[in-house]
Amino acid sequence: MPKPVTQVATTDISEMMNPGHERRMDLPGFAAEFVDFPHYIIRITELIWHDRQVERIRDWYAEDCVIHTLAGDVVGAQTVVDNTWATLRAFPDRRLDGDNVIWADEGAGAFYSSHLITSKMTNKGPSEFGPATGKKVRIQTIADCLCANNQVVEEWLVRDNLGLVQQLGFDADEIARTQANLDRANGFSLTDFHKTNWHRTDSFDSPEVDPSLAAVIAIATMMAIWQEQDWTQVHRLYDYRADATYPGAAALYGPDQIEQWFAPVHAAISDKRVAIEHIAEIPYLGEARDVAIRWSVAGTHSGDGRYGAATGASVYILGVSQFRIMNGRIREEVTIWDDIALRRQIETARCSK
Numbered sequence: 001m002p003k004p005v006t007q008v009a010t011t012d013i014s015e016m017m018n019p020g021h022e023r024r025m026d027l028p029g030f031a032a033e034f035v036d037f038p039h040y041i042i043r044i045t046e047l048i049w050h051d052r053q054v055e056r057i058r059d060w061y062a063e064d065c066v067i068h069t070l071a072g073d074v075v076g077a078q079t080v081v082d083n084t085w086a087t088l089r090a091f092p093d094r095r096l097d098g099d100n101v102i103w104a105d106e107g108a109g110a111f112y113s114s115h116l117i118t119s120k121m122t123n124k125g126p127s128e129f130g131p132a133t134g135k136k137v138r139i140q141t142i143a144d145c146l147c148a149n150n151q152v153v154e155e156w157l158v159r160d161n162l163g164l165v166q167q168l169g170f171d172a173d174e175i176a177r178t179q180a181n182l183d184r185a186n187g188f189s190l191t192d193f194h195k196t197n198w199h200r201t202d203s204f205d206s207p208e209v210d211p212s213l214a215a216v217i218a219i220a221t222m223m224a225i226w227q228e229q230d231w232t233q234v235h236r237l238y239d240y241r242a243d244a245t246y247p248g249a250a251a252l253y254g255p256d257q258i259e260q261w262f263a264p265v266h267a268a269i270s271d272k273r274v275a276i277e278h279i280a281e282i283p284y285l286g287e288a289r290d291v292a293i294r295w296s297v298a299g300t301h302s303g304d305g306r307y308g309a310a311t312g313a314s315v316y317i318l319g320v321s322q323f324r325i326m327n328g329r330i331r332e333e334v335t336i337w338d339d340i341a342l343r344r345q346i347e348t349a350r351c352s353k
Contacts, residue, residue, distance in 0.1 A: 006038040008101040009284065016042050016098075028109045029149035037111045038101040041145065045115070048084065049096040057081045060151055067155040070318045070341035072193055090132070094121035096141075102292035102322060104280035110148040114280055114292030116322055116334060117141045129165055129175050129340075137167040140245065142320040142336050144278065144294050156294055158320045162339035163249035173308065176343035180351050183344075191345045194316035198298040200275070214289035214325040215281055221330060222321065226274045226297055229266055231259050239329040247339040268305030269315060273298050288326045295319050301346050313349035317342055 002024045006016060016039060024036040034040040044060045047053045061077035074083065088094060099116040106112050118140055123133045140163070144156040165172050183190060217237055224233040238244075238255040245251055252258050266272075278294040297317040302310050319337035323330050 003035075005036045006042070006101075007282070007284075008038050008042060008098055009290065013042075013046070013098075017046060027111075031150050034150075037103055037105075037113065037147070040147070040150075041101050041103075041113045041115050042098050045096050045098060045117075049094065052088070054081055054084050054088070057084065062151045062153045065151070065153055065155065067157055068318065069157045069159075070316075070338040071344070072190065087127075090123060090125040090127035091119075091121035092124055094119055099140075100290060100322065102280045102282050102290050104278075106146070108148075110146060110153075112278065112280055113143075113145050113147065114294070114320060114322060115143045115145065117143065123168055127168075129161075129168060130170055133168050135168055137164055139164045139167070139249065140334060140336060142292075142322065142334070144292070144320055156318065156320070158318060158336040159338060160247050160249060160336050161341070162247045165340055166248060172340060173343060173347070176340055177347045177351065179340075179344045180347035183348060184351055189348055190341065191314060191348050194345070195314075197296065197318075198314050198316045200296075212281060212289070213328060214291050214323075215279055217325055217328065217330065218291040218293055218321070218323045219276055219279070221323070222274060222276060222293060222295055225258075225262060226272055231255075234259065237330055239326065239331045242330055242333065244333040244335070246335050247337055264306035266305070267303045268301060268307045268310075269297075269299040270302040271300045284324060288324060288331075291323045291325060293321050293323070295321065301349070307343060307346050311346055311349040313346050315342060315345045 002022055005024050006019065019035045019039055022035065027034060027037060030040060034043060048057060057080050058077045061080050063077050065077060067074040067080065074080065096117045096119055099118055102114045104112045118138065120138050122136050125132050139160045141159040145152045146154040162172055165175050221237045224230045224237065235255045240254055242254055244258055246261055250261060252261055275296045276293060277296060280292045282290050284290045299315055301307060301313040301315050304310055317337050319335060321333060321335040324332035
């Protein structure tokens, strides 16, 4: 009888990198070195980032793959190679430690992963945000990957760039303003880039999922926070001891702090529409469940809240949330979106006036 499928959140990396040779699940089209799908995700990440086998990205990413980020799309395996080397020049000691992989079998030999990563690194070279600072930073990222035939064919990448910028000692709004002005000089608009995504939320049909209790709780939480702003419901859905992490490396405890954190966000952005784009769920320990939701929000920067004086800009957010649900309530959460790219959309409106 095969061993259980790898549970990343509870397994040491040494065991995940040396799991033996026996397949633990049906994995058609994937190389024999991978015993199951979570092992595939962890192993290629380790080899690329920790063993610096960067050129092997061309083996594990489709030649025409698309990586969606809030700052724009990245197209092609070679571009992923180039961007990885650029990141390592800026942060040569960067690690990508896998905290969890929540995954789903998409059928027809395709699999989907939501990979929560913690990166520790030192800024020793110029980055996209400015000159080297010499500062040590720690940020979280979630990479959602659609994989088939031993390759990533599409990816949705969310990184806490606000937390990164702040730890580097830069001003987030100044960085966003500089990027927006550079966009304008290059004839590009991040707001225009996301127009299709913004309108897509008007009539978005959520994916069909197994209506498990954990999935229902996670979806209800997203809707209560973003669309309904029903804080009575939010307080019912979270455990009073809930640990939550949000952009800017904000570490929150309990639904009261979550409500306080969101208040200036809601003050700033009106007419919000939420699209639940993908859901994956795996067991944790005992009866607990881990749920990953990829989502998007579209709205209007119409209020003087978190992002300064209202601009009337149409804004779009691509986000991923991972929830750990115990006893029918959320006990742990990590929610990530690129808040620098969101500010960049707002600064695009400011610099065009």
